Amino acid sequence: MSVAAIETQGLSKTYDNGRGCQNVTITVGKGEAFGFLGPNGAGKSTFVKMLVGLISPTSGSASLMGQRIGTLEAKSLIGYLPELYRYQEWLTGQEVVKLHARLSRVESSSIERRVREVLEEVGIGIRSRDKVKHYSKGMQQRLGLACALVADPAIVFLDEPSSAMDPIGRSEVRSILKRLKDQGKTIFLNSHLLEDVEMLCDRMALLNNGVILRHGSVSEVLHKRMSWLFKVGGYSPFLLSWLEERTGLVIKAAIDVKRDANTFSPAQAEDSSVVWLEAELDSEEQVGWLNSLIMEQGMTLYEVSRKKERLEEWFVNALSGLNHRGER
Numbered sequence: 001m002s003v004a005a006i007e008t009q010g011l012s013k014t015y016d017n018g019r020g021c022q023n024v025t026i027t028v029g030k031g032e033a034f035g036f037l038g039p040n041g042a043g044k045s046t047f048v049k050m051l052v053g054l055i056s057p058t059s060g061s062a063s064l065m066g067q068r069i070g071t072l073e074a075k076s077l078i079g080y081l082p083e084l085y086r087y088q089e090w091l092t093g094q095e096v097v098k099l100h101a102r103l104s105r106v107e108s109s110s111i112e113r114r115v116r117e118v119l120e121e122v123g124i125g126i127r128s129r130d131k132v133k134h135y136s137k138g139m140q141q142r143l144g145l146a147c148a149l150v151a152d153p154a155i156v157f158l159d160e161p162s163s164a165m166d167p168i169g170r171s172e173v174r175s176i177l178k179r180l181k182d183q184g185k186t187i188f189l190n191s192h193l194l195e196d197v198e199m200l201c202d203r204m205a206l207l208n209n210g211v212i213l214r215h216g217s218v219s220e221v222l223h224k225r226m227s228w229l230f231k232v233g234g235y236s237p238f239l240l241s242w243l244e245e246r247t248g249l250v251i252k253a254a255i256d257v258k259r260d261a262n263t264f265s266p267a268q269a270e271d272s273s274v275v276w277l278e279a280e281l282d283s284e285e286q287v288g289w290l291n292s293l294i295m296e297q298g299m300t301l302y303e304v305s306r307k308k309e310r311l312e313e314w315f316v317n318a319l320s321g322l323n324h325r326g327e328r
């Protein structure tokens with residue numbers, strides 16, 4: 001049986017103040033992208049710091065590709081982008097990455113080429129000769145990514161890799177991570193951004209107050225049932241009742257909906273007006289079915305989309321009714 005890329009057994013770290021993360025048992029296969037999702041203070045960074053050998057566990061055990069964490073063998077397998085990074089302001093981006101390449105024992109004959117490649121990859125190419133003190137936060141985060149990748153590690157630990165970036169930067173980072181995944185790297189992604197985890201990861205764990213509340217495939221953990229939005233014309237309250245009766249679903253109607261802000265205030269929708277309908281559905285087949293019923297009733301279908309839940313709301317729902325240990 002091949003060894004897992006990351007394997008932990010009851011891994012715990014308790015700081016003097018009683019905080020940290022407790023009893024985490026997970027397995028991440030080689031080439032898998034694993035998301036560790038949790039609100040601020042959940043214990044994500046603590047967990048990763050143990051895996052990369054920066055702090056020692058209070059109890060439990062863990063290995064990377066079969067090598068005990070904290071050993072040189074385990075450390076030589078990893079690239080790590082910390083959450084709180086500070087690079088030498090007086091050096092250029094290129095010099096910082098070179099330094100990391102040397103520290104990671106990249107063969108000296110290939111350092112120049114590798115540094116150039118990785119700076120291109122993260123999108124610093126033309127700014128690589130500027131001093132770090134002139135870099136924006138987003139640029140520094142890209143630099144951190146270059147440092148994490150320069151030694152071509154088998155496992156990449158990323159602690160909030162796009163937190164300082166604007167939407168374009170975020171989407172670029174996602175593309176870089178996707179490419180890494182396609183190259184067969186194992187990726188461990190700490191994030192409080194639902195979207196990042198959803199787009200990249202195969203499996204994930206939801207952490208709160210230092211304990212894992214759920215883990216499994218991303219779809220198992222995130223969406224049991226999903227809300228869908230249908231923008232329709234030719235609406236009437238009568239047609240809504242008909243749809244509800246026919247499908248057995250609860251369907252809400254609203255004149256306007258701010259999807260990102262997740263507001264769906266009930267509408268006094270007038271006959272024939274354009275409205276948004278919202279329904280919680282189990283599967284894409286149900287979406288198709290509802291589409292066809294909407295059109296069968298003579299309504300015009302302008303748009304269908306999945307409603308994006310805001311993370312806070314999702315967390316509140318996921319965590320509601322749980323005590324601080326995640327028990328109901």
Ligand SMILES: Nc1ncnc2c1ncn2[C@@H]1O[C@H](COP(=O)(O)OP(=O)(O)OP(=O)(O)O)[C@@H](O)[C@H]1O
Nearest residue numbers: 015017019020038039040041042043044045046047
């Ligand atoms: N060195 C430390 N000493 C004492 N408590 C700590 C230490 N480091 C972290 N903590 C506490 O442990 C808990 C988990 O922190 P951690 O940084 O691992 O969370 P996180 O999920 O990474 O959150 P964030 O995204 O805000 O960094 C928090 O309550 C934090 O205040």
